[in-house]
Amino acid sequence: MTDFLLELRSEEIPARMQAGARAELEKLFRAQLSAAGLEAGDLTIWSTPRRLALIAKGLPEATAAVSEELKGPRSSAPPQALEGFLRKTGLTQDQLEDRDGVYFAVIDKPGRATAEVLAEAIPAIVRGFAWPKSMRWGKASASSESLRWVRPLSGIVAIFGEELVPCEVSGIAAGFATRGHRFHCPGEITIGSASDYAEKLRACHVIVDHEERQAIVRDGAAKAAADAGLTLVADEGLVIENAGLTEWPVPLLGRFDEAFLEVPPEVIQLTARVNQKYFVVNGADGKLANGFVCTANIDAKDGGAEIVAGNRKVLAARLSDARFFWEQDQKKTLAQHAEKLANITFHEKLGTVADKVERVAKLAEWLASEGIVPNCDPALARQAAELAKADLVTEMVGEFPELQGLMGGYYARAEGLPDAIADAIRDHYKPVGQGDDVPTAPVAVAVALADKLDTLRSFFAINEKPTGSKDPFALRRAALGVIRTLTENGLRFAVAEGDLLDFFADRLKVQQREAGVRHDLIDAVFVLGGEDDLVRLLARVKALQAFMATEDGTNLLAGYKRAANILKQAGEVSGTAAATPPTDADAALLAALDVAEPAASAAVAEERFTEAMAALASLRAPIDAFFEGVMVNDPDEAVRAYRLGLLARFTGAVHGVADFSKIEG
Amino acid sequence: MTLARRCAKGGGNCCTCERWRKMADAAEKAPLSFQDMILTLHEYWAARGCAILQPYDMRVGAGTFHPATTLRSLGPEPWNVAYVQPSRRPTDGRYGENPNRLQHYYQYQVILKPSPADLQEQYLGSLAAIGIDPLLHDIRFVEDDWESPTLGAWGLGWEVWCDGMEVTQFTYFQQMGGFDCKPVAGELTYGLERLAMYIQNVDNVYDLRFSDAVGDVAAVSYGDVFLENERQFSKWNFEVADTDSLFAGFKAAEAECQRAIAANVPLAAYDQAIEASHLFNLLQARGVISVQERANYMARVRDLAKGSCKAWIDSQSERWTAKYPGWTL
Numbered sequence: 001m002t003d004f005l006l007e008l009r010s011e012e013i014p015a016r017m018q019a020g021a022r023a024e025l026e027k028l029f030r031a032q033l034s035a036a037g038l039e040a041g042d043l044t045i046w047s048t049p050r051r052l053a054l055i056a057k058g059l060p061e062a063t064a065a066v067s068e069e070l071k072g073p074r075s076s077a078p079p080q081a082l083e084g085f086l087r088k089t090g091l092t093q094d095q096l097e098d099r100d101g102v103y104f105a106v107i108d109k110p111g112r113a114t115a116e117v118l119a120e121a122i123p124a125i126v127r128g129f130a131w132p133k134s135m136r137w138g139k140a141s142a143s144s145e146s147l148r149w150v151r152p153l154s155g156i157v158a159i160f161g162e163e164l165v166p167c168e169v170s171g172i173a174a175g176f177a178t179r180g181h182r183f184h185c186p187g188e189i190t191i192g193s194a195s196d197y198a199e200k201l202r203a204c205h206v207i208v209d210h211e212e213r214q215a216i217v218r219d220g221a222a223k224a225a226a227d228a229g230l231t232l233v234a235d236e237g238l239v240i241e242n243a244g245l246t247e248w249p250v251p252l253l254g255r256f257d258e259a260f261l262e263v264p265p266e267v268i269q270l271t272a273r274v275n276q277k278y279f280v281v282n283g284a285d286g287k288l289a290n291g292f293v294c295t296a297n298i299d300a301k302d303g304g305a306e307i308v309a310g311n312r313k314v315l316a317a318r319l320s321d322a323r324f325f326w327e328q329d330q331k332k333t334l335a336q337h338a339e340k341l342a343n344i345t346f347h348e349k350l351g352t353v354a355d356k357v358e359r360v361a362k363l364a365e366w367l368a369s370e371g372i373v374p375n376c377d378p379a380l381a382r383q384a385a386e387l388a389k390a391d392l393v394t395e396m397v398g399e400f401p402e403l404q405g406l407m408g409g410y411y412a413r414a415e416g417l418p419d420a421i422a423d424a425i426r427d428h429y430k431p432v433g434q435g436d437d438v439p440t441a442p443v444a445v446a447v448a449l450a451d452k453l454d455t456l457r458s459f460f461a462i463n464e465k466p467t468g469s470k471d472p473f474a475l476r477r478a479a480l481g482v483i484r485t486l487t488e489n490g491l492r493f494a495v496a497e498g499d500l501l502d503f504f505a506d507r508l509k510v511q512q513r514e515a516g517v518r519h520d521l522i523d524a525v526f527v528l529g530g531e532d533d534l535v536r537l538l539a540r541v542k543a544l545q546a547f548m549a550t551e552d553g554t555n556l557l558a559g560y561k562r563a564a565n566i567l568k569q570a571g572e573v574s575g576t577a578a579a580t581p582p583t584d585a586d587a588a589l590l591a592a593l594d595v596a597e598p599a600a601s602a603a604v605a606e607e608r609f610t611e612a613m614a615a616l617a618s619l620r621a622p623i624d625a626f627f628e629g630v631m632v633n634d635p636d637e638a639v640r641a642y643r644l645g646l647l648a649r650f651t652g653a654v655h656g657v658a659d660f661s662k663i664e665g
Numbered sequence: 666m667t668l669a670r671r672c673a674k675g676g677g678n679c680c681t682c683e684r685w686r687k688m689a690d691a692a693e694k695a696p697l698s699f700q701d702m703i704l705t706l707h708e709y710w711a712a713r714g715c716a717i718l719q720p721y722d723m724r725v726g727a728g729t730f731h732p733a734t735t736l737r738s739l740g741p742e743p744w745n746v747a748y749v750q751p752s753r754r755p756t757d758g759r760y761g762e763n764p765n766r767l768q769h770y771y772q773y774q775v776i777l778k779p780s781p782a783d784l785q786e787q788y789l790g791s792l793a794a795i796g797i798d799p800l801l802h803d804i805r806f807v808e809d810d811w812e813s814p815t816l817g818a819w820g821l822g823w824e825v826w827c828d829g830m831e832v833t834q835f836t837y838f839q840q841m842g843g844f845d846c847k848p849v850a851g852e853l854t855y856g857l858e859r860l861a862m863y864i865q866n867v868d869n870v871y872d873l874r875f876s877d878a879v880g881d882v883a884a885v886s887y888g889d890v891f892l893e894n895e896r897q898f899s900k901w902n903f904e905v906a907d908t909d910s911l912f913a914g915f916k917a918a919e920a921e922c923q924r925a926i927a928a929n930v931p932l933a934a935y936d937q938a939i940e941a942s943h944l945f946n947l948l949q950a951r952g953v954i955s956v957q958e959r960a961n962y963m964a965r966v967r968d969l970a971k972g973s974c975k976a977w978i979d980s981q982s983e984r985w986t987a988k989y990p991g992w993t994l
Contacts, residue, residue, distance in 0.1 A: 011785055011806070012806035012807075012808075012823060014808035015808065016808070049806070133810065133821060134821075135820070135821040135837055135839055135849070136837075136839065136848075136849050137779075137780050137837050137849050137851075138779050138780055138781070138782060138848065138849065139779045139848055140848070141779060141780075141846070141847060141848040141849040142741055142779065142847050142848040142989070142992060143847070144845065144847065144993075150821075151821065151822075151837075152780075152782070152837070154782070182789075182799075183799040183800055183804070184800070245805055245807065246805075276829050278829075294829060296803040297803055297804075297805055298799070298800060298803055300800065300801055300802075300803070301798075301800050301801050302801060306801050306802060306828070307801075307802060307803045307828050309828075310802065310803075310827065310828025310829060310830060310863070311803075311828050311829035313828075313830070313868070314828070314829040314830045315829070317764075317765055320764075320765075324763075343955055
């Protein structure tokens with residue numbers, strides 16, 4: 001058993017692509033080995049900005065010999081069939097075995113040296129590697145067929161045991177030599193085997209294990225902050241990114257001018273994170289403090305003083321810009337900013353953003369004045385909606401689109417608008433993701449609902465509906481936002497009709513599945529039709545689900561299915577039904593129906609769904625007894641017709657609550 | 666010293682090496698002036714076989730617009746040049762009041778075709794030459810894919826960070842004017858003012874030392890040279906420029922570009938594409954191009970640039986294929 005080391009060295013691989021590249025390398029390596037009849041076993045895969053490395057432990061020296069048997073044509077088949085088979089197998093007729101009139105070819109494949117397999121696998125892996133974006137480079141790129149890689153590939157190390165695996169890709173021959181840290185150890189270093197690879201690199205200022213580098217960034221940044229009496233704002237995305245940008249990460253704490261803290265903390269954090277890949281820190285009061293942690297890629301001669309000074313300057317310039325935007329934007333009121341929305345197209349068939357804003361304002365005002373959003377001042381709802389999109393034309397949101405809403409909220413407060421308006425502007429995009437909060441303050445709810453409903457209604461009106469994986473206007477997310485806002489706030493109204501209502505039903509099923517609500521039960525209620533109040537719909541579905549979990553529920557369902565089957569098979573009922581119940585069992589079911597039917601429909605009408613279920617439950621014993629005691633298809637047509645009538649009434653009563661035919665089980 | 670070792674003339678005793686050594690040593694003691702930084706880069710790249718060109722004599726938004734980059738990155742012929750290109754971005758003007766933003770600034774542009782295997786090392790050598798010690802400063806290659814919608818061009822590469830500041834755009838051109846670059850050229854674009862501010866450790870671009878004092882002649886600052894320009898051009902770009910004549914100029918350039926393409930003089934056509942691109946930038950600064958129109962204007966400029974590139978290829982391809990058998994578009 002022998003270990004194998006592969007290193008593919010290149011110019012800097014984008015940090016965001018490294019995890020995918022590790023997975024791709026593993027996938028391709030396993031596929032290559034398995035095609036040769038080798039099991040790759042335990043793999044270690046590492047990445048740095050300048051290399052991908054793979055170590056396969058305990059590979060056999062050679063693949064096992066295999067004997068392959070191929071079934072050929074019958075010996076009586078026309079000669080062309082035999083010729084074809086001989087061509088395919090590369091054998092002559094006397095090498096075939098004739099078994100009961102059928103030719104068989106037995107091909108013995110001897111084992112191959114693993115090194116040989118690897119020598120073929122490496123170029124195949126490199127050529128077959130799928131990068132999100134790849135490029136050509138150098139002299140070879142004069143031809144269209146030249147090798148593509150994420151950035152220029154500069155070297156290959158391939159060692160099986162202590163032997164070189166000789167191979168070449170596009171003029172790059174595998175060898176023992178790699179390079180250490182770009183600045184600390186720029187020369188060549190020679191690797192002996194998989195076992196000394198990581199340590200030799202470490203001696204040359206390269207930590208090849210990305211998880212180790214991540215730990216250094218994570219812990220080092222936290223420590224740098226703690227040493228200054230500050231708390232790091234943890235950010236795992238930044239940890240991974242900084243580890244993907246460095247071979248020798250050194251977290252360093254810097255400070256920026258406290259005066260910048262007048263800019264909203266979200267802006268500072270975003271500037272630091274997105275533009276500079278810095279962590280931010282909190283002070284003892286839990287508020288953002290004037291510090292940052294950057295991650296250098298060297299052990300600087302001066303301990304990092306110059307690096308920190310340089311980074312501080314860059315951050316200061318960024319924060320100056322942010323402060324400039326912050327001040328500049330406040331020279332106009334939101335209402336003045338909003339005037340510019342008339343110049344921005346929302347969608348070519350749906351007018352400008354200003355047009356949309358007016359629709360949303362009207363709808364928000366209506367939601368408030370109708371009391372659909374309770375305790376909501378219609379005038380405030382309208383004003384908030386009119387200003388909600390104004391920040392889209394501010395400098396700050398132009399620079400940081402992800403701050404939309406948030407900045408509008410800050411600017412609204414700064415110009416002295418009521419908190420209800422500022423909060424509504426800030427929160428009206430919510431809920432953005434699955435884990436995001438739903439707005440609960442009345443004005444925010446009105447604007448959030450109106451904005452999303454307008455988007456949905458408008459795009460459905462011009463027939464721009466999501467199809468398959470395509471949802472360019474994020475309508476699924478908008479519908480989900482509406483559903484959550486309605487259901488979590490218990491808001492009642494006819495949310496939509498037609499296609500859009502069906503779309504809501506689909507989204508509701510997806511959304512409720514996670515909450516453990518059965519989609520078939522949603523269908524069972526939804527197909528009854530006429531239900532456009534999602535809160536009522538869900539209450540009914542939940543009562544139904546609770547009922548279906550009881551013994552009464554499952555038995556009633558069984559009874560229902562039996563009844564429905566009989567009715568289906570009966571087809572058109574001929575003959576006149578008997579005027580009175582033919583037996584006691586018939587009479588008992590009739591009596592039960594006479595009580596349960598009106599009770600269930602009254603309960604449904606008054607939205608007492610649990611009671612509606614209880615009314616249905618009262619039918620369970622009589623229906624069971626009915627099936628037990630009588631034969632529906634009585635030879636007497638009048639009796640049969642009577643009983644079919646009873647069953648139709650029974651299924652009808654059940655349908656008054658939910659369409660049980662949609663329920664699975 | 667790594668610089669000397671790579672000297673094209675070898676031996677490390679030539680006058681260029683001498684001059685370098687002096688410059689690099691001096692750079693470590695006293696940071697280079699703006700002009701010395703340029704001179705050092707000229708020497709450095711000249712020693713690596715680059716022809717040192719002069720700026721293109723038209724108003725352009727970036728060094729990439731110089732035909733020595735745009736047109737010459739097409740086709741099979743090797744091409745190694747370096748030059749300074751004054752670049753104009755009207756919307757970045759701040760009336761001389763912002764310490765970092767200018768409507769007119771300088772880019773140092775290097776094109777090496779085909780891209781050499783040691784391009785990164787050569788580039789890092791140039792940073793060392795102007796006084797940046799990579800064991801004192803954190804130099805990083807951060808993903809940044811370059812795309813120029815108006816040139817129909819894209820490439821992969823990085824922005825190079827020095828202590829968190831972007832100092833260079835480093836790109837392997839993949840396409841220009843919609844055509845594959847065969848072979849690929851490596852492009853280095855240094856932001857000279859930023860780099861100088863970094864090296865000289867000044868916070869305001871106007872405080873940069875443009876040249877050093879010599880004898881009785883006083884040093885000149887960047888502000889001495891350009892502050893008034895920024896004030897006047899910001900005003901003209903944003904407030905004064907006559908939009909009717911800018912619109913008319915755009916149309917005229919567009920028409921002339923197409924005429925020149927038809928007449929098979931692609932270099933002249935490309936000049937008009939550059940002109941149209943700059944007039945479009947000015948119109949944007951004047952705030953008279955709506956969001957909807959913007960994409961349309963950009964597409965028109967792109968068509969001119971692509972048309973010029975195509976005409977350039979058409980005019981040269983016979984020669985190219987004769988000289989490089991097997992080369993295809």
